[in-house]
Amino acid sequence: MSFAQQPVELSLWPDGAVVPESPESMLRIGKSYLGTRYVANTLDQNEKETLVIRTDAVDCLTFVEYTLAQALGSSFADNLQKIRYRDGIINGYPSRLHYTSEWIENGIRHGFLTDVTARDSEHTMKLSLSYMSTHPEKYRKLADSQENIALISEHEKAISGKTVHWLPKSELPASGLPWIMNGDIIAITTKLPGLDIAHVGIAEYRHGKLHLLHASSTLGKVVVSDKPLNHMLNNNKSWTGIRVVRMYHSKND
Numbered sequence: 363m364s365f366a367q368q369p370v371e372l373s374l375w376p377d378g379a380v381v382p383e384s385p386e387s388m389l390r391i392g393k394s395y396l397g398t399r400y401v402a403n404t405l406d407q408n409e410k411e412t413l414v415i416r417t418d419a420v421d422c423l424t425f426v427e428y429t430l431a432q433a434l435g436s437s438f439a440d441n442l443q444k445i446r447y448r449d450g451i452i453n454g455y456p457s458r459l460h461y462t463s464e465w466i467e468n469g470i471r472h473g474f475l476t477d478v479t480a481r482d483s484e485h486t487m488k489l490s491l492s493y494m495s496t497h498p499e500k501y502r503k504l505a506d507s508q509e510n511i512a513l514i515s516e517h518e519k520a521i522s523g524k525t526v527h528w529l530p531k532s533e534l535p536a537s538g539l540p541w542i543m544n545g546d547i548i549a550i551t552t553k554l555p556g557l558d559i560a561h562v563g564i565a566e567y568r569h570g571k572l573h574l575l576h577a578s579s580t581l582g583k584v585v586v587s588d589k590p591l592n593h594m595l596n597n598n599k600s601w602t603g604i605r606v607v608r609m610y611h612s613k614n615d
């Protein structure tokens with residue numbers, strides 16, 4: 363399956379680097395998923411780790427992955443593998459980018475994501491990841507594999523200690539912020555011990571308020587939040603704020 367490369371609006375960052383306005387394609391493609399049913403753990407059903415494409419049944423992360431894979435143009439499957447696996451290499455369950463912080467870092471390193479929060483928010487936090495290795499019973503591919511737990515634990519240690527930029531929810535008004543644009547990927551930070559991100563979605567402004575286009579586990583489908591994003595954050599005690607990343611086409615694309 364291949365999708366025509368979408369024209370991407372370019373604008374100048376203050377330092378003169380050329381990066382796209384958050385591409386309209388992320389929002390347009392994301393909205394084509396409205397109503398798609400929410401199904402958890404679609405990537406964990408096979409014995410062997412393979413590239414799973416199930417655009418008819420998404421969770422919060424796979425919804426963003428399929429949207430990004432299509433918005434990047436050219437080969438959907440090739441893009442998806444680059445997005446979902448460390449350095450694009452499928453090598454068993456631990457090679458999947460399970461923590462969104464590493465998913466983001468991989469996208470930046472491979473030139474298809476840029477960290478907007480790193481440019482526009484001075485708040486930083488130190489990553490401390492251990493959730494999967496300390497809750498193996500929650501993960502089908504960990505519950506009965508000491509080897510996978512050990513490998514996941516190594517990756518947790520490799521990412522832990524890194525500093526990332528974020529925005530505390532107290533600094534996000536219902537109207538959003540000028541540097542958060544339609545189509546941006548929103549990663550919601552959590553205070554749950556050992557976890558970095560608790561939910562992801564796509565930014566959409568409606569009537570001057572910043573909402574979230576996301577696969578909702580409570581509503582069981584992809585929706586645009588009826589409440590603005592800052593209300594969602596304030597209604598959830600363990601949600602602390604957001605990281606904002608943007609699809610990026612390097613200049614020589």
Ligand code: 2YP
Nearest residue numbers: 403405421422423424458460461462559560561562579
């Ligand atoms: C990820 O969870 C899983 C991946 O293993 C999985 O749970 C973790 C740390 N990683 O491959 C991937 C796709 O299924 O999901 C996501 C989960 O959000 C769910 C999917 C949702 O809200 O619908 C990502 O990590 C994005 O936010 C967190 C959240 N996991 C937890 O809250 C434990």
